[in-house]
Amino acid sequence: ATPQPPTRGALIVIEGLDRAGKSTQCSRLQQRIPNSRIIKFPDRSTPIGQLINNYLTSASSPPLTDQAIHLLFSANRWELLPSLLAALSAGETLILDRYIYSGISFSVAKGALSYEYCRSPDVGLPLPDGIIFLDLPPDVAAERAGFGGERYEKREMQEKVREVFKTVREREQGEWTVVDASASVEEVTERVWAATEKALRWARENELREIE
Ligand code: ADP
Ligand code: 2DT
Ligand code: MG
Numbered sequence: 061a062t063p064q065p066p067t068r069g070a071l072i073v074i075e076g077l078d079r080a081g082k083s084t085q086c087s088r089l090q091q092r093i094p095n096s097r098i099i100k101f102p103d104r105s106t107p108i109g110q111l112i113n114n115y116l117t118s119a120s121s122p123p124l125t126d127q128a129i130h131l132l133f134s135a136n137r138w139e140l141l142p143s144l145l146a147a148l149s150a151g152e153t154l155i156l157d158r159y160i161y162s163g164i165s166f167s168v169a170k171g172a173l174s175y176e177y178c179r180s181p182d183v184g185l186p187l188p189d190g191i192i193f194l195d196l197p198p199d200v201a202a203e204r205a206g207f208g209g210e211r212y213e214k215r216e217m218q219e220k221v222r223e224v225f226k227t228v229r230e231r232e233q234g235e236w237t238v239v240d241a242s243a244s245v246e247e248v249t250e251r252v253w254a255a256t257e258k259a260l261r262w263a264r265e266n267e268l269r270e271i272e
Contacts, residue, residue, distance in 0.1 A: 065149075066149075066150060066151035067151060067263075067264055068148050068149055068151065068263060068267075068268060069096070069147060069148045069149075069150070069151050069152040069153040069154060070148075070153045070154070070189045070190070070259050070260050070262070070263035070264075071144075071148060071153075071154050071156070071186055071187075071188045071263070071268065072089070072153065072154065072155050072156065072188060072189060072190050072192070072256055072259050072260075073156045073158075073159045073161070073188040073190070073191045073192065074086050074089075074155065074156065074158075074192050074194065074252070075158060075159065075162060075191060075192070075193045075194070075225070076193055076194035076195065076196065076241060077194075077196060077198060077201055077218050077221060077222055077225075078201060078212070078213055079196070079201040079202075079204040080194035080195070080196040081194050081196070081241050081245065081248060082157050082158065083100075083157055084245060085192075085194065085245075085248060085249060085252050086098045086100075086155050086157045088245075088249050089155050089249075089252060089253070089256060090155055092253065092256075093153050093155070093256070093260070095151060095152050095153060096152065096153040096154070096155055097147065097153070097154055097155070098154075098155045098156075098157060099140065099144065099154055099157070100156075100157040100158070101133075101136065101137060101156060101157065101158045101159055101162070101163075102116075102133060102136050102158075103140060106136065106139060108135050108136045108139055109136055111124075111132055112129070112132055112133060115129050115211065116210045116211050116212070117211075126167065126170055126173055127173065129167075130163070130167045130173060130178060130181070131181055133163050133167075134160075134163060134181035134182050135181075137159070137160065137163075137182065138185070141185065141186075145186070148186070148268060153260070156188070159188065159191075160179070160182040160185060160232075160271065161191065161193075161225070161228050161232060163178065163182060164178045164179050164182075164224070164228050164232075165224040165225045165228055166212055166217075166221055168227075169217060169220035169221045169223070169224045170217075171220075175227070175231075179232075182271060183270075183271055183272065184271065185270065186268050186269070186271070187233065187234055187268070187269040187270060187271050187272075188234055188235075188259075189235070189259040189260075189262045189263040189266075190234070190235050190237065190255055190258060190259025190262065191232075191234045191235065191236050191237070192236075192237050192239060192252050192256070193225065193229060193236060193237070193238045193239065194239055194241035194248065194252075195238050195239065195240055195241055196240075196241040196242055197222075197242075198215055198218035198219055199215075200242055201218065202215065233271070233272065235255075235258065235259065235262065237251075237254075237255035239251045239255070
């Protein structure tokens, strides 16, 4: 018999505000899904990622303009695209810790850039098979460990980002699941898993699409 190409891997995105539990849930998912890998955006290890890291961690003046940093976040996704596509076609499932939805939400929340402007550089990237939004009020997030003091980790900014995320969930195509992230780690994992199983099934039966 002719050997069949492997089924493609699934593209699963975990989104949410800072300290919503994204990294915790990504690693728990990764343990449950055979042949899977976590990709974290921004990927600070690349040359573009280092520019992003400098922007987030230092109060350099003058800082990069809102446009410049926005485009760098998107470029950071485009530079990884060939390796993402290669992994997916080889059958590996990718669990993304943030994606274009953080890109739109954080930049729009700053107030100066339009929604259309912010989404346009990501058009053409692969559309996730499932997008799971971990929803947590910023005051609950503030009580969790891990406050880093990076550029966007301020109460007012987080409130605005949460608002923009609502618009993003209404406007952006894809299968969205909102999970109440204030539940216990185990409960959140069960809800994330239910959504993930759907995404894995979808990916077995459908071609990968692009963000339009
Ligand atoms: P993110 O990646 O979204 O910033 P993390 O997964 O790093 O969030 O979690 C932030 C902090 O909150 C960590 O100290 C983590 O152990 C804790 N945490 C994660 N999920 C929960 C939860 N469901 N309930 C309470 N604390 C949590
Ligand atoms: P972490 O704390 O998860 O490393 O995120 N961000 C992220 C953007 O503004 N645009 C993007 O495209 C992405 C992926 C969210 C670092 C910060 O970068 C923000 C928080
Ligand atoms: Mg994290």
